[in-house]
Amino acid sequence: MVRLVMILLGVDYLRTRWRSLRIIGWLSALLGVVIFIDALDNALYFPITPFAILLLLEGLCTLAVAWTGMGGQRTLRYVKGFAFSFAAALILAGHHHGHFILSMIFGMLFLADGLLQIVSARVVRYRTWRLAIIGGSLEIALAIFFFQPFPTHYVGTVPYCLGLGLMFGGWNLILLSTRARRLASNPAVAADDAAAHAASAPAAPAQTAARAASPGRPTTLEWDGPPAADEAALTVHVWTPVGSAKSEARRQPIVDRYIAAVDRHGVISTGHAALESPEGIYISLYPGVEIDRSPDDFTRLLRATSENDVPGVFQPDYPTESKAWCPSTVQVRIRNYDPVRLRRFWETYRQDTTYNLTHRNCSSSVSRALEAALEGASARVWGNLGGWRPFLRVITTPELWVAAQLRKRAATMAWTPGLTLDYARALSMLADPRPSGWVRMARLAVRRMMRSRQQWREEARNATVAQAGERGVAPGAVRDSGVSDA
Known part of the structure; x- marks a missing residue:
C-alpha cells in the first residue's frame, strides 16, 4: 500500500509532510502494541462494546447509501456494509460462540492468503520469491494464533485484529515517510535508471507537445460517472480469457476470470490487455512468436525466469489490433492522468521488447504504464483543498485497499488481464473520485x-x-x- 499511496499522491506532496507522517506512524504502531498486549490476558480494558456499536453504525450507514454507487463501487459498498454489520453482530452477541466464529474467519483468511502466496512464489519464481515465502509463513503463523484458544479462549480476537492493523498501518506510514524524505523521484513508476536519466534530459519534441497538452489541476473535484464516449480519456482495453477464446470456453469460476480459460478443444486462452491515450500512445505487448500454451507446457512457462524470455512486439494501434483479432471485451476510461509522465515511461519502456508470460507480459506493461500516468492524480484533484485533505481522502477510500490487494497479488503471482481490469477500475475511482x-x-x-x-x-x-x-x-x-x- 505504501507504493500505491506514493503513486497517487506523488513524492512532491508527501515530501513536505514526512515528519508528520512519521509521528503518526509511530503513534499508531505504539497504540497497536498496547492494544495487542492488553488482549493477551483475561483482563481486557479495550472498550469492545462501544467499538462494536460504532462498527455496526458504520456498516448500516454504508448499506443505506450503497445503492447510490455505480458498478463495482456499489458491490464494494455492499460487501463492506455486510462485513462490518456481521462482525459487529458477532461481537455484540458475546459469549464464546461469536468470538469463536470471528477467530475462525480471520484464521481462514490469513491461512488462505499465506498458502496462496507461498505456492505462487514457488511456481512463478520471481526476483523476490524467497521474501514472499517468508511473508506467507508469517501469515500462516498468525492463522495458527487465531485458531488456537490460548491465551484468552477467543475473547481477544477483536483487539488482536485492531492491534495488528494499527501496527502494520503505523509501519507502513513510517516506511512512507522514510521514502518520501529520501527520494527525489517516485520509484514506484520508474522503469529503471534510464527513466530517471530521461526525466532530467532536455525534452524531446514529442514530450514537449505532450507537456503542452498536459492537463493542469482539475477544476472538478468529483465526477458522477465514467467519461463520456466523446470525452478525451486514458483507455485501458481488456480482452478477457473467456471473451477472447477461439471457441466456447468451459466455465470455471474465478479461474477463467483471473487466470485462463480452456475451450472445448483444450486450448488455453489467457486474454490480453492494452492501454491507449488520446495523445497517440498505444501500449500492447505481444510475443513475437506464438507461445505453446498446451496444458503440458503451461506450468513450465509460468516461471518468471530468463529461459522463458522470448522476443516481443508492440502493436501499432488499437484499430489495427482489434481488426486483426477482435474488439476488446471491456474498457476502463480515466480522465485525470498525466500525458507527460506516460510519454516519458513509454519512451523508455519500448526500448526493450522482451516478453515473459508472467514477468513482463501485456498486463504488467499496461499496469506499469497506468501507474506512471496516474502519478500524483489524487494530489491534482484534492490539492486545491490543501493540507491533509488529499491524504485523508485517499486512505479512507475503500478502492485503495482493493487496489493494494490486487497489486500485492499480482506482484506475488503475475499480472493477468483479469487483475489488470479490476486494478484499473479501482484506480479510476481514486483518480476520478465519485461523490460520497x-x-x-x-x-x-x-x-x-x-x-x-x-x-x-x-x-x-x-x-x-x-x-x-x-x-x-x-x-x-x-x-x-x-x-x-x-
Missing part, C-alpha cells in the same frame, strides 16, 4: 423533490384548466384569473 454516498443520496433526494414539485404544479394547472372549461371560461383567461406558475 451521502452526497449522492442528498442530490437524488433534492432532484426527486424538484420533480415532485414540478409534477404538482402541472397537476394543479391541468385541474384549473379543466374546471375553467367546465364553467365555459376560455383557457387563455385562466392565467389572468390569478393562477400562475409561482
Whole structure:
C-alpha cells in the first residue's frame, strides 16, 4: 500500500509532510502494541462494546447509501456494509460462540492468503520469491494464533485484529515517510535508471507537445460517472480469457476470470490487455512468436525466469489490433492522468521488447504504464483543498485497499488481464473520485423533490384548466384569473 499511496499522491506532496507522517506512524504502531498486549490476558480494558456499536453504525450507514454507487463501487459498498454489520453482530452477541466464529474467519483468511502466496512464489519464481515465502509463513503463523484458544479462549480476537492493523498501518506510514524524505523521484513508476536519466534530459519534441497538452489541476473535484464516449480519456482495453477464446470456453469460476480459460478443444486462452491515450500512445505487448500454451507446457512457462524470455512486439494501434483479432471485451476510461509522465515511461519502456508470460507480459506493461500516468492524480484533484485533505481522502477510500490487494497479488503471482481490469477500475475511482454516498443520496433526494414539485404544479394547472372549461371560461383567461406558475 505504501507504493500505491506514493503513486497517487506523488513524492512532491508527501515530501513536505514526512515528519508528520512519521509521528503518526509511530503513534499508531505504539497504540497497536498496547492494544495487542492488553488482549493477551483475561483482563481486557479495550472498550469492545462501544467499538462494536460504532462498527455496526458504520456498516448500516454504508448499506443505506450503497445503492447510490455505480458498478463495482456499489458491490464494494455492499460487501463492506455486510462485513462490518456481521462482525459487529458477532461481537455484540458475546459469549464464546461469536468470538469463536470471528477467530475462525480471520484464521481462514490469513491461512488462505499465506498458502496462496507461498505456492505462487514457488511456481512463478520471481526476483523476490524467497521474501514472499517468508511473508506467507508469517501469515500462516498468525492463522495458527487465531485458531488456537490460548491465551484468552477467543475473547481477544477483536483487539488482536485492531492491534495488528494499527501496527502494520503505523509501519507502513513510517516506511512512507522514510521514502518520501529520501527520494527525489517516485520509484514506484520508474522503469529503471534510464527513466530517471530521461526525466532530467532536455525534452524531446514529442514530450514537449505532450507537456503542452498536459492537463493542469482539475477544476472538478468529483465526477458522477465514467467519461463520456466523446470525452478525451486514458483507455485501458481488456480482452478477457473467456471473451477472447477461439471457441466456447468451459466455465470455471474465478479461474477463467483471473487466470485462463480452456475451450472445448483444450486450448488455453489467457486474454490480453492494452492501454491507449488520446495523445497517440498505444501500449500492447505481444510475443513475437506464438507461445505453446498446451496444458503440458503451461506450468513450465509460468516461471518468471530468463529461459522463458522470448522476443516481443508492440502493436501499432488499437484499430489495427482489434481488426486483426477482435474488439476488446471491456474498457476502463480515466480522465485525470498525466500525458507527460506516460510519454516519458513509454519512451523508455519500448526500448526493450522482451516478453515473459508472467514477468513482463501485456498486463504488467499496461499496469506499469497506468501507474506512471496516474502519478500524483489524487494530489491534482484534492490539492486545491490543501493540507491533509488529499491524504485523508485517499486512505479512507475503500478502492485503495482493493487496489493494494490486487497489486500485492499480482506482484506475488503475475499480472493477468483479469487483475489488470479490476486494478484499473479501482484506480479510476481514486483518480476520478465519485461523490460520497451521502452526497449522492442528498442530490437524488433534492432532484426527486424538484420533480415532485414540478409534477404538482402541472397537476394543479391541468385541474384549473379543466374546471375553467367546465364553467365555459376560455383557457387563455385562466392565467389572468390569478393562477400562475409561482
